Amino acid sequence: MPDIIDDKSEHCIPFILERLRLHREQYESRGETPPPFFLGLNGVQGAGKTTLVSTLSKTLSSPPHSLPTVVLSIDDLYLPHDAQVALAESHPDNPLVQHRGVPSTHDIQTGVSLFEALANRKENIKIPSYDKSQFNGAGDRRPESEWETVNKTGEKPVGVIAFEGWCVGFRALKDDEVERKWKDAKQQAEKGDGSYKGRLGHLKLEDVLFINSKLREYDALTDRFGAFMHVDAEDTLYVYHWREQQEAAMRAEKGTGMSQEQVIDFVNGYYPCYELYTDVLRKGIFGDEKGKQLRLVVAFKHLDLDGHDLPPSPAPSSPSNGRKYALATELVYTESNDQYNASSVPIYQSATFKGGPGQEYDYTRSGNPTRTHLERHMAKIMNANRALVAGSGMGALDVITRVLKPGDEVVTGDDLYGGTNRLLTYLKENNGIIVHHADTTKLDVVKSTITENTTMVLLETPTNPLIKIVDIAGISTIAHEVSTKIIVAVDNTMLSPYLQNPLDLGADVVYESGTKYLSGHHDVMAGVIGVNDLQLADKFYFMINSTGCGLAPFDSWLLLRGIKTLAVRMEKQQANADAIANFLESHGFKVRYPGLKSHPQYKLHWSQARGAGAVLSFETGSIALSERIVESTKLFGISVSFGCVNSLISMPCRMSHASIDPAVRKERAMPEDIIRLCIGIEDLDDLKDDLSQALVRAGAVKLTDNGFTALIADALEAAGETGRTTQVTDEP
Template sequence: MAPPIDPKTIPAIDPKVPPELPTPEPESPVRSRKPYRFSTLCATVENPDQKDQYGSSSVPIYQSATFKGVGNAYDYSRSGNPTRSHLEHHIAKISSATHALTVSSGMAALDIILRILKPGDEVIAGDDLYGGTNRLLTYIKSHGGVVVHHVDTTTPASVLPFIHPTKTAMVLLESPTNPLLKIVDIAAISKDVKERAPDAIVVVDNTMMSPYLQRPLEHGADIVYDSATKYLSGHHDLMAGVITCNRDDLKQQMAFTINSVGNALAPNDCFLLLRGTKTLALRLDRQQATSQLVATYLHGLGFTTHYPGLPNHPGREIHERIASGNGAVLSFETGDKEMSERIVGAARLWGISVSFGCVNSLISMPCVMSHASIDPATRAARGLPEDLIRLCVGIEDPADLIDDLEQALIDAGAIAFNVQQNKYIRVLPSTNEELNRAVQKLGLGEPDDQEWFVSAPGKVILFGEHAVVHGVTALAASVDLRCYGLATPRNDGKISVHFADIDNFYREWDINTLPWDAVTPIAVGQEHPDVLDQVLIDTIVAGPLQGFDEIPKAKTAALAFLYMYLLLNHSKRPSFNFSARGTLPVGAGLGSSASFSTCAATALLLVSRAISLPPPPQPTTTDPAATVPHVHVSHGGRRFIPPTVAERVNKWAFISEKVLHGNPSGIDNSVAVFGGALAYARAGFGFGGKAGMHPVQGFKSLRFLLTNSKVPRDTKKLVAGVGALKASEPELVDGILKAIQSISEEARRALADPELSREQLLCALSALIRENHEHLVTLGVSHPSLETIRATTAAAPYGLSTKLTGAGGGGCAVTLVPDDFQTEALDKLIAELVQESFVPYLTSVGGSGLGILSPYTPPNLVQQSHAVVAPGQVTPPETPGLAPHPGAGDPLLRLAFEKQSMSDLAQWADGLGRWLYV
């Protein structure tokens, strides 16, 4: 074996001013040019000894297995290929190397290197290595007669006892290590090895750093290899490995093996890798900057965070000496493996993957992914935490990455908002229940003491009733008649519900007697499947809800609540009461069930801590008296509830709707959550043939009179009737459906048209309402009561446009009320409708969606009509003089909530404090 090259003879290069490696010659003979800097070297792929005959700016792909002629430079692509030669020259140039070899993967590169060993040789390797490296070392130890010593290489002195003058053949290092980011003094260990075992080869896996940030050949290493799948390529669109060295003998030995086994990199992959290296410096500059922000954020929350850029990182001084950057991989510990799993599963922007080095950010748990091949006992012996999370930072916007990570930490229960400190703090996992409860109190209150008050609007179908079943677009909008839900803690091991509007239903159950054995828990990071768990539903009906067949609506509502409670709380099982009331008429076609489902789902998700709220906006003044609560203004108020929270609520509200109705469209719960107006079409119709809901941009809140006919409806019968009419008279019905589609499209255009004046918009909508209703009458879904309401509102002196909504056949009629309609005339119309035994409601359409009473109270005392809210108190204290349901715990808001009259409920709820809306 040839003597090693003295590292001192190799010119060191600064990342900003690299050595004078082969670069394009200057065109001017007058003056010489300075050596190119690293990023320029990356972007400049030129080989003076291998010019393209056509002067192509990009190296061509020589997609040829063979080459003609005898004795030429290339004959067979396994042995050599022009594209690969360009790549290898380029890699050597940016790696401070004389030679470079490229193979099919990073592990293939290590395999080629390890073939230098022979039976009886000894290898010294680190104890915090990539799992694949550990696996291959174990293989050669078992099958190749090679002795492997795993040593803590972060301390050079630890290596010394294992160095043997003749037996030690190789020392295998990583720095920083993967995944604990341990720092290894490559220069010191290389010096020690050369002094004690001159024939030993020092090999460094440089994948974590890449040649941009670290060039181990400059610090005494003999061979360096990278998984070029990572940073050198940067896009995870190929697999490749590169090997660099300065010794001719090692290069010849490894090149012989590559040619023999045939794992050299294919021409097309060479082309892709060449392209990727051009942006290496650019990508890593962005990735490192973001990594520093993420590491600082996690460190600031109190997590044990591993990243060389942090001031307290062990070995940081060594790293700064041998590297020119901190890289884009970091890891942190949560102290709880299950919590880590929840965090990884809750991330959305961070993709779950075993790899790193991509432009896309990735998240993983090494012990169950990349390092799973190392047995648990060995992982424990090497200090690899089972709860460790590895983050591989990409080039996305740093704010988006941190926001997504923060939301994952919140959803997993790893952090909670501290009202006193006005920031998120870490929730420490602990077997000490007293400590854990004390920490949780620093957030939004103990789970057992937190009361949540929520609300959701109803909906009206403005255009497209019935026709939507057959593919026509429907327009639905929120109506500011709302359902309210209140979750009040109990401390007696029971769960209870009170549905005042549905048979005044009250029922409580011992939590431990619920059918937990029938629950199939939803995996971390997964949502509810598309199909309901029918076994669980049947078990609930046969168990907790047995004997309630005479009150089917209350039974079904309780079924939806218990179904969600069991799935969301399989491991938590909180004890609380859920009360629901509404200003919406039940069964009138105004989406009362969807509004209830949204309230129930939101309350359950909040109590279960499956969702949480962001901190409140900071006041713009320090004057407490100037603190202004959130104002509920249609489309004008701040949208405080984040979209991610709203989307999760909507998914569970849809699950509740499935329990209640079997096969809902999803539009009712979407309107209840998101508010405003939505256009909806089934699959195969509208929106280019795709099913879905789309917000009606620019929707302007409108004033409507909703009149409940008090006539019950049979929705299934009405829908079936339209279907039968279509089957018997297809031309008639198809013509009606096309006309309604035209009305829906025209209404969407009018609502979104900024050039239409308010008067013009109301005039257009009024005409479309009348036209739409006439078509629905032809379909046979009106009712004498609806026609009476329509005639009353259209008669002089009113002249208003009215149509049925929902399924028709009873239920509600909607009447558009112009802005300039006189109050006296409106009062007279309402009186006439009441005299005819109808129930009118004057309301707005198109307002806010889901609302949550803010848990963040102003710093000053706020005097309410029913209570005084003290600083830091979540809800007003108990209203005196009222008694709770037997055993219902210690209510705060609940008694006052259930006492309010229907006419006062909305005003009372609005006066409790700041409401947060989607």
């Protein structure tokens, strides 16, 4: 078995660049223009194909290569739903045909026509797309109007086509070879001793031969490949474990997902093909031709986080494939096998370490075992290749913005945390950084603001305190289409990694204030940075080491402790927040909360997040009235910040966002009367009672036979409007 490869891109990119060079020279030596290059990529489920092809696409599309690259998945060639149903009904006794994704369930004719059009550089080619959410997960082909168009008139034509999928590259076997493999598997299955873990031996030979015969049609696609990459696994049985983890995470986070039995049934549909055709891939799909295929072997195993022997913070020691269990479990699960077998991660409260040059640690400013353990743990739950921790959330943002140089341009939102706005203003006035504030909820506005001079796009979602939702994937795509060098950084503090993972949506950097939900108790200041690009991570580490803003050992330990309860805290806080939001809305207040279907970006939010969080805001129409409400609460503490276990109330324009000039707040349509609620884990009835009494004492509601209603509701009804606040006044 070859060496195990964890970082696939560093091996794949040199391989494909060499194949592209040979491809170009082959045609240019004859005085011909090189045609588009077709690259095949196969990997078992969970092998990281999506991330790999994204990295390849960015690399090939950007200078110095500048080769427009299109990525096509085998999933995009699924038969339309009606055709899938018809196929299954025509072979009712063949369990393989009932399973979407196996050979025979793809529209190969469309794929052949598409490959032909791309090879001939035809203009305005439509790339098919499949929506897996349709028909309760069975999926259906999207309307052609939603397909991506490539080779648009006047644009540089596609130079590389990357075709990826779990069965890409499979070659049909001779029927007698299929029968031999089937008989071997059947004999093992009939032993009944539990040693046979496959599925091939439990099927009928005629069913397997049917799939094999349909696979011959796929050669028309495979024969186009100029190179092929196979991301193999040490043991293909991993696909069961990987899928179980994915579905367990979905059940924990969304309340829906396949059971273990359903997962087994689902993967059973794929597994016979792994048994039949994996050896073909390993031997090579090009026959006697050498050098055109690269095989990598990925080990899907949990990281052994040794608390005593951890590498120093500078090391790229946080691979993102370290998850073994569902996220709620991983938050709690931290291995710490120090020499004394401590059940909790030790606090290495030491400024220096003995041993001299070459030791793992020498000075805590540069690295500390407790901090490194936290960074590894954070990388795992942030889906990052590396995580770094600083002394506060703003300290983390300061580290990120230190990569900017005079003249660099930053595009950011018009509804920002006050501290972020203050830092950007300083950079603009003192460091020569050009800052563009735009409505980041509108993709067309963002697209018109981002230029070739843009260095960084800085996003918050949900925004604070207006709770606007930003399309992370959409903006990341827009930015990276302009330049792959643009850094898209997302402040994920409002949701935490438990509810949203911006790196999975295309962002380059994610950062959070660990003071908020990660810690959960407002007893530690901390900032966390997650990143996949290890070179960029090295720059951030250099800044942390040089400025000495790394998180202290004791604070690192406090944050590690807080993270363990993140899931249970967030679930309780979310449940309370949802109830409070509905309570206020039902009584006539205009409430901003992404868990409400009245939120204008409800669908967008739930397309990228797993929950609505526990921060909401509402308006009264009067600054004085809002002030009285805030001052009348008893359980709700009047304080800035959010994310702790106790509920807080504040007026952002008087507190957290007071550093923003009033004229700027007005320009950005930030209501001066807006009240922000940060919901904790208290008893829901107590919170409702406290809020109700405050509303009554402040004179914000009118008593009715059914309870009370917001006075602002009368003004809205009189104006014939709903969902928009009245003009803000200084008096109610």
